[in-house]
Amino acid sequence: MNQYKSSANHKFQTINLPSSKSESNRLLILSALCEEDFEIHNLSEARDTQTLTRLLLQQQTNKTFDVLDAGTAMRFLTAYLAVSTHRPVILTGTERMQQRPIGTLVNALRLIGAEINYLKKEDYPPMEIKPFQVQKSGQITVPGNISSQYISALLMIAPTLPSGLKIDIQPPVYSIPYIEMTIQLMEKAGIKVERNGYALTIVPQKYNAIIHEVESDWSAASYWFSFIALSQLQSEISLKGLLKDSFQGDQAIVDIMKQLGVTTQFTHEGALVKKASKPLSNHLTLDFKKCPDLAQTVLTCCAALKVDLEITGLESLRIKETDRIAALQIELRKFNCDLIETNEAQWSLKSAGFQTKDKIEINTYEDHRMAMSFAPLALMTNLAIQDIEVVNKSYPGFWKDLESVGMQLSKK
Numbered sequence: 001m002n003q004y005k006s007s008a009n010h011k012f013q014t015i016n017l018p019s020s021k022s023e024s025n026r027l028l029i030l031s032a033l034c035e036e037d038f039e040i041h042n043l044s045e046a047r048d049t050q051t052l053t054r055l056l057l058q059q060q061t062n063k064t065f066d067v068l069d070a071g072t073a074m075r076f077l078t079a080y081l082a083v084s085t086h087r088p089v090i091l092t093g094t095e096r097m098q099q100r101p102i103g104t105l106v107n108a109l110r111l112i113g114a115e116i117n118y119l120k121k122e123d124y125p126p127m128e129i130k131p132f133q134v135q136k137s138g139q140i141t142v143p144g145n146i147s148s149q150y151i152s153a154l155l156m157i158a159p160t161l162p163s164g165l166k167i168d169i170q171p172p173v174y175s176i177p178y179i180e181m182t183i184q185l186m187e188k189a190g191i192k193v194e195r196n197g198y199a200l201t202i203v204p205q206k207y208n209a210i211i212h213e214v215e216s217d218w219s220a221a222s223y224w225f226s227f228i229a230l231s232q233l234q235s236e237i238s239l240k241g242l243l244k245d246s247f248q249g250d251q252a253i254v255d256i257m258k259q260l261g262v263t264t265q266f267t268h269e270g271a272l273v274k275k276a277s278k279p280l281s282n283h284l285t286l287d288f289k290k291c292p293d294l295a296q297t298v299l300t301c302c303a304a305l306k307v308d309l310e311i312t313g314l315e316s317l318r319i320k321e322t323d324r325i326a327a328l329q330i331e332l333r334k335f336n337c338d339l340i341e342t343n344e345a346q347w348s349l350k351s352a353g354f355q356t357k358d359k360i361e362i363n364t365y366e367d368h369r370m371a372m373s374f375a376p377l378a379l380m381t382n383l384a385i386q387d388i389e390v391v392n393k394s395y396p397g398f399w400k401d402l403e404s405v406g407m408q409l410s411k412k
């Protein structure tokens, strides 16, 4: 058990954020698909990225590819191995990974011509992937509302297919910024993606090697925005390496936090984040379809600020590292707040009753974002956060950074 306690004074601080996990994982796959290696600077140190790097390096010798709990690595490697392995291989992950569906992606790949067999349960990892023989189809339809990672995975392999690929994405389309990020990085590597609404056409093309500097991670930055939102008026923090014109959709945190009284000023170093006022309203309406990874940060922060929410766009949270909706419901209850499904795909957060006790224990459900999203609430009470190593998935330096701004950690 690990306990966090706030300290009184938070003056100006600088945080060296981790670099983007999403951008890093795409660059690794694109580099592997290119005949020459990319020159990638500032690659993420997240466990997910380290795992993907290691698995790609061991590609020639590995029989089993274990992605642990890395969803993007699982989805991207499924497509990558389906078109590039020269011998049958096994792709697997943690127990939770074996509960995160992959059937939609596998169906699309099978239509294209891939040979993939489930080893335990239909539509879920682990799978055996055999060498690709001939392309059977150059056109697939993929639902847009399960995981954008399937679409990114298909997009990245598309130019390497003998006949290219037309992907028809069936609306509604969730996590659009992640699809945009994939396309933008592919375009940077010289690939042309023709767009006609949600129909994307990629003719056979070769990737060009690129030099790329990975930006700081906006999802990781969100915990610092929450930290400032819960701090005293005028508190400030400098978040290094954040770009205003980012590849990442989670920069949406800037506009969300503005409504909670937090201002953002971009400098040549990154972003200067300041608590300028109290929340502008005690009732907000927010949609997380484009930024699902911000949901936990924003809901915990709003609960602590006693800001009620009407929420949409949480559906994909059920199939992430844990069922994030259920996890939030249980943990927010400990602060006397309720997250209620009011209608299908609509939720309300009732925050007015927010209260703390001397010490509150937070379970993290093997989900890094549960740990990091509740951590700023240690400004208000003692928190005993379970299984703190969970943050290594995306932000290994999180607790050290939190200590650097004056939070006290005691390990028990």
Ligand SMILES: O=C(O)C1=C[C@@H](OP(=O)(O)O)[C@@H](O)[C@H](O)C1
Binding pocket: 021, 022, 023, 072, 146, 147, 148, 149, 152, 174, 175, 178, 292, 293, 316
């Ligand atoms: O492509 C990516 O890098 C990601 C896409 C999103 O997943 P979904 O598309 O499954 O929502 C996001 O939640 C995940 O953390 C990273």
Ligand SMILES: C=C(OP(=O)(O)O)C(=O)O
Binding pocket: 048, 069, 070, 071, 072, 073, 293, 320, 321, 369, 394
């Ligand atoms: C959902 C996430 O990651 P993944 O799907 O890659 O496991 C995340 O980092 O919040």
